[in-house]
Amino acid sequence: MKRFQSTEAVIALVLLTVMVLIGLVNPAFWGVANLFSLAKANVVIGIMALGVLLIMISGGIDVSFPAISAAALYITVRTMVALDYDGVLLPFIAASVIGVLLGAFNAFIIDRFKMIPLIVTLGTASIIRGLVLGLLGTSIVNINKMPDALIEFGKQDLTTVTAQNGATVGLTAMILVYLAIALVIHVVLRHTMTGRSIYAYGDDMESARRAGVNTRRTIFFVYCTAGLLAGFAGLLHSSMIWQANPRDFIGLELDVIAAVVLGGASIFGGRGSVLGTMIGVFTLVMVKNSLILMKVDTTWQRVVVGVIIVAATAITAWRDRKKLA
Amino acid sequence: MSEYLIELKNISKRFGGVHALDGVSMGIRPGEIHCLAGENGSGKSTVIKVMSGIYTPDAGEILIDGKPVDRLDPIAAVHNGVQVIYQDFSLFGNLTVAENLALNTYLLEGRGRMDWHRARKMAREVLTRLDVAIDVDAEVETLPTSGKQIVAIARAILAEARLIVMDEPTTALTGHEVDALFTIVRDLQARGIAILFVSHKMREMLEISERLTVFRNGRKVAEGAMSSFDEPAITHAMTGLEIDEETYTPDIPSESQPALEVQGLSVPGHVDNVSLSVRPGEIVGISGLIGSGRTEFAQALFGMENATAEAFRIAGVDAFPHSVQDAIAHGIAYVPEDRLSEGLFLTQSIERNMVVSILERLRRGLFLDRDAMRRKTEEMFASMQIAAPSPETAVGNLSGGNAQRVMLGRWLLTGAKVLILNGPTVGVDVGSKAKIHHIIRDLARKEGVAVLMISDDVPELTGNCNRIHVMHEGRFVAEFSSTAMTEDAINDSLKALK
Amino acid sequence: MSAKAEEKPLLRRLLGSDASIAQLAVITLVIFVLMAAMNPDKFLRYYNFESITYIMPELGILCIAMMVAMLTGGIDLSIVAIANLAAITAGVYFRHPVVAEALDAGGLALVLHTAMGVTIALLVGLAAGLVNGLLISRLRIIPILATLGTGQIFSGLALVLTGGPAIVGFPETWNWIGTGKLLGVAAPFWVLILVAAVVAILLRRTHLGVNLMLIGTNARAAVFAGIRSSRMILYSYALTGVMAAIAGILLSGRTNSAKADFGASYLLQAVLIAVLGGTNPAGGKGRVLGVLLALVALMFLSSGMQMMRASNFMIDAVWGAFLVLVIAINYLRSSK
Known part of the structure; x- marks a missing residue:
């Protein structure tokens, strides 16, 4: 376990250095308003990243979760609008169930037909997006039609402060949801046999089978949980921005995978932790958000994110190079 | 109560047209140390997989404690106390020692919670019982091979094994470590656990085992108390051949220029200042344990390591290879240890596997000269006597012996003058083995190729080489030639290594 | 004797010794018949096939590029970004006042500057491909992540060059x-x-092609056999980059515009068609003919569906379903 801790310590150190640098360029970085908005920006992408983490520890990869998120949120909200239903708990359960089912579809194909996860999830992402947009349409459910309870749920703040310019800024309560989920995933990964089976499977599938790991159950657990988290995060996102857009999250897979890799997970499986992933997500979100603070033209954002992905993966490739040799 | 813990009766198993096991019967008694011997391809590993429930036999009966088991699957085998320690140990390098030890037990018990505290306690207890000091919180991939093996044994003990099958357990161990392993094995026996050693190393069999079963070509050819066997008898049973006492004595003018001459070759951490000279027509053997630096030495000669040398001459010309391409250009060839993962392109044709290293030379302008390619392949296909429908056949369909001949053919096409063979007959059946030895000797004698042969198989070395070096911890520690070069002498020398 | 030896593989090649080619030919034919039967008046018109020959090439070249990347067990997720970046760079060149003036003058200058534009686009593709190749072969970054990252960088640079809106008004040539x-x-x-x-010739008749197949079959054995693996991999990504640039030229030429986020759905489709065409994403297997057959099949499928007024989204879904279906068929066939 020492090695995990040291990996996380390195990432944390990188994060701190970057924070200090950004703070030096623009002291507004340390402003409460900025920190609160940073925290808010972590929630949805962080929950998705936890799902991707599970998949990467198992040695797989998933590019379909943004499609799953969008499908879950749009189907749920459209159904709520159509039934004129207002509530919180049931819709979140519904979105999660949609996510689980779609994740199970991924797991089924990967397990049954032994195809590499990247190709499978590219295909399922296309199916899911295509069906949602094709059958349900592309119209955005705006704030005026969004169910009130959802909006109220997403609006909750833990605390609010009045900024210097007089505007009040709040720390979203959704951060608690994120932390709770992170804690659960951490406990599952670290303290349950299911979690440890994922690490074993990711290190060596054949040995895991010999040791008595139910490999099929492991695959289903991993992809269904990732689906669940994606579905849940999708609706949470919707309730936080007060609209439901079926085209949301396009291209987000790149950011999330980058964050997880940045957080020390190995694309070859067997390595990765919740804490590392959370730091990775925070780092990526922070850098993206801070580009504006640092007066970098927004058109450069993508280039910077790309450079971060390449740099982070170059570092992990260097770390894992012994395995390849 | 039956005499046997586990008994196989008339077990047969076919793969495609091949009889991997043909009506085999054998039994293991509780608490005995039993040895299963046989050459590669004799059915040893198939029988392990039958006992551990991975393969279901096509015919025959398995009895455990005298009761027939109609379907032995891996879980049932574990429940009956059968544990296999494979050569790769099946451990998880990314997990700690404690967790590796607890994982099977917890999974077997159907636990949901990973109890770290109990895992550490269990691990400490079992390691203390084995009288070894290993940090239970260390990640397994940081342990040396002998440490991993002990963890694997400890795991089997924790799973309440009544029979532990060990597949070639001593291959990677030093003489000292083998002694330590044997102490542990005798200790296990004292606790009533039966051990099935699967090995082809005779000396060890004679030292540790009480009973012996010998397989050849999927059949049992001998069994009985160890005391009724001696080395020649075992060899005869394993190979079906009388031991060929003839050794390789080339007729080399002593003043002839060495084909390969290396002085002070070092690879940091692996090879320490080794010098070697091989003349055309010589076959020089290198013996040593895994981890002795023998593979790194060979790879350094082939331009694959970050090596330094005071002198490196091929046929008298300075030719230090900085890359594999350099080495090939200088006429050095290397047949790697692990043919499947390092040598062959299984799904590709024999032709492509043979010409891969001369593709650059087969260029005619921008394109490959397909006529030349076909001509060269067909020549080599014939002279290597490869048994396959045509050079278009995928190499994956060939037997081990034929596949190895494809490898030899590849290097002969490059016009190699120095041929380095690492485990030339690993995974090759007895008949093919003799054929490959014959080819190698012919190359040396008739074509004047200088051969460097690295092998675990001491008889293979003494039978084919005119000189043998023993390597240990990166150095050549002993040299044998002509009359001094007996199996006993070399085995004793290996045994003395610490 | 030599003639006969030549004849046999040729015959087998045409009939498909490779069962996947035969299977693909059948699938293509079935789709063709099905779509023709469902749209009796429209599908079989000359116009339909003609319009396919205009739309198909840009995607087809991207698919072949993807297949080349997959031969060594890699993947190139940056091809669409490279295509757009190449077209945009050429567009920026045409916008340069001096060039724009010369273009207005027409005549030979028009042709020369277009040739220059093409050269620039191809060089951009080559450079981008080399960047990918270097990251993958020298820094040992795994291809998915490397090209995911460079894809962002390339499309980011395209965005920086245009500032957002599309570049329009390419020269008529x-x-x-x-x-x-x-x-x-x-x-x-x-x-x-x-x-x-x-x-196709490169893959079958040159040492680069054979080396790529061998590297994809067993990368470790390739090292032991003396293949210059990292150089070959570098070349393969450079080739992929150049092909992506060609696709970019075709796309911008057809639409008379270039934008940083054009053709985003092409990426998935290229992976899909490459895999449908019998390319093994784990490496070592892939043929141009297979990719072309898969391309034609899916072109028939989407043009037929468009005639039935299916939305583009539904077509995407059908493509995805098709991929999953073929994965299943391939698995069931190989396990027999």
Whole structure:
């Protein structure tokens, strides 16, 4: 376990250095308003990243979760609008169930037909997006039609402060949801046999089978949980921005995978932790958000994110190079 | 109560047209140390997989404690106390020692919670019982091979094994470590656990085992108390051949220029200042344990390591290879240890596997000269006597012996003058083995190729080489030639290594 | 004897010794018949096939590029970004006042500057491909992540160059590449045929092609056999980059515009068609003919569906379902 801790310590150190640098360029970085908005920006992408983490520890990869998120949120909200239903708990359960089912579809194909996860999830992402947009349409459910309870749920703040310019800024309560989920995933990964089976499977599938790991159950657990988290995060996102857009999250897979890799997970499986992933997500979100603070033209954002992905993966490739040799 | 813990009766198993096991019967008694011997391809590993429930036999009966088991699957085998320690140990390098030890037990018990505290306690207890000091919180991939093996044994003990099958357990161990392993094995026996050693190393069999079963070509050819066997008898049973006492004595003018001459070759951490000279027509053997630096030495000669040398001459010309391409250009060839993962392109044709290293030379302008390619392949296909429908056949369909001949053919096409063979007959059946030895000797004698042969198989070395070096911890520690070069002498020398 | 030896593999090649080619040919035929039967008046019209020959080439070249990347067990997720970046760079060149003036003058200058634009686009593709190749072969970054990252960088750079909106108003000679006709056949279709032929020959008849297949089959054995693996991999990504640039030229020529986020759905489709075409994403297996067959099949499928007024989204879904279906068929066939 020492090695995990040291990996996380390195990432944390990188994060701190970057924070200090950004703070030096623009002291507004340390402003409460900025920190609160940073925290808010972590929630949805962080929950998705936890799902991707599970998949990467198992040695797989998933590019379909943004499609799953969008499908879950749009189907749920459209159904709520159509039934004129207002509530919180049931819709979140519904979105999660949609996510689980779609994740199970991924797991089924990967397990049954032994195809590499990247190709499978590219295909399922296309199916899911295509069906949602094709059958349900592309119209955005705006704030005026969004169910009130959802909006109220997403609006909750833990605390609010009045900024210097007089505007009040709040720390979203959704951060608690994120932390709770992170804690659960951490406990599952670290303290349950299911979690440890994922690490074993990711290190060596054949040995895991010999040791008595139910490999099929492991695959289903991993992809269904990732689906669940994606579905849940999708609706949470919707309730936080007060609209439901079926085209949301396009291209987000790149950011999330980058964050997880940045957080020390190995694309070859067997390595990765919740804490590392959370730091990775925070780092990526922070850098993206801070580009504006640092007066970098927004058109450069993508280039910077790309450079971060390449740099982070170059570092992990260097770390894992012994395995390849 | 039956005499046997586990008994196989008339077990047969076919793969495609091949009889991997043909009506085999054998039994293991509780608490005995039993040895299963046989050459590669004799059915040893198939029988392990039958006992551990991975393969279901096509015919025959398995009895455990005298009761027939109609379907032995891996879980049932574990429940009956059968544990296999494979050569790769099946451990998880990314997990700690404690967790590796607890994982099977917890999974077997159907636990949901990973109890770290109990895992550490269990691990400490079992390691203390084995009288070894290993940090239970260390990640397994940081342990040396002998440490991993002990963890694997400890795991089997924790799973309440009544029979532990060990597949070639001593291959990677030093003489000292083998002694330590044997102490542990005798200790296990004292606790009533039966051990099935699967090995082809005779000396060890004679030292540790009480009973012996010998397989050849999927059949049992001998069994009985160890005391009724001696080395020649075992060899005869394993190979079906009388031991060929003839050794390789080339007729080399002593003043002839060495084909390969290396002085002070070092690879940091692996090879320490080794010098070697091989003349055309010589076959020089290198013996040593895994981890002795023998593979790194060979790879350094082939331009694959970050090596330094005071002198490196091929046929008298300075030719230090900085890359594999350099080495090939200088006429050095290397047949790697692990043919499947390092040598062959299984799904590709024999032709492509043979010409891969001369593709650059087969260029005619921008394109490959397909006529030349076909001509060269067909020549080599014939002279290597490869048994396959045509050079278009995928190499994956060939037997081990034929596949190895494809490898030899590849290097002969490059016009190699120095041929380095690492485990030339690993995974090759007895008949093919003799054929490959014959080819190698012919190359040396008739074509004047200088051969460097690295092998675990001491008889293979003494039978084919005119000189043998023993390597240990990166150095050549002993040299044998002509009359001094007996199996006993070399085995004793290996045994003395610490 | 030598003639016979030549004949046998040739015959087998045409009939498909490779069962996947035969299977694909059947699938393509079934789709063709099905779509023709469902749209009796529209599908079989000459116009339909002609419009396919204009739309197909840009995607087809991307698919071949993807297949080349997959031969060594890699993947190139940056091809669409490279295509757009190449077209945009050429567009920026055409916008340069000096060049724009010369273009307005027309005549030979028009042709020369177009040739210059094409060269610039191809060089951009080559440079981008080399960046990918270096990251993958020298820094040992795994291809998915490397090209995921560079894809962001390339499309980011394209965004920086345009500042957001599309570049429009390419010279007419440039647009001819995407919309013109040569000997009665669509100009872009000729480009596709040329690229396909060159790559097919490259893969079968040159040492680069054979080396790529061998590296993809067993990368470790390739090292032991003395293949210059990292150089070959570098070349393969450079080739992929150049092909992506060609696709970018065709796309911008056809639409008379270039934008940082054009053709985003092409990426998935290229992976899909490459895999459908019998390419093994784990490496070592892939043929141009297979990719072309899969391309034609899916072109028939989407044009037929468009005639039935299916939305583009539904077509995407059907493509995805098709991929999953073929994965299943391949698995069931191989396990027999």
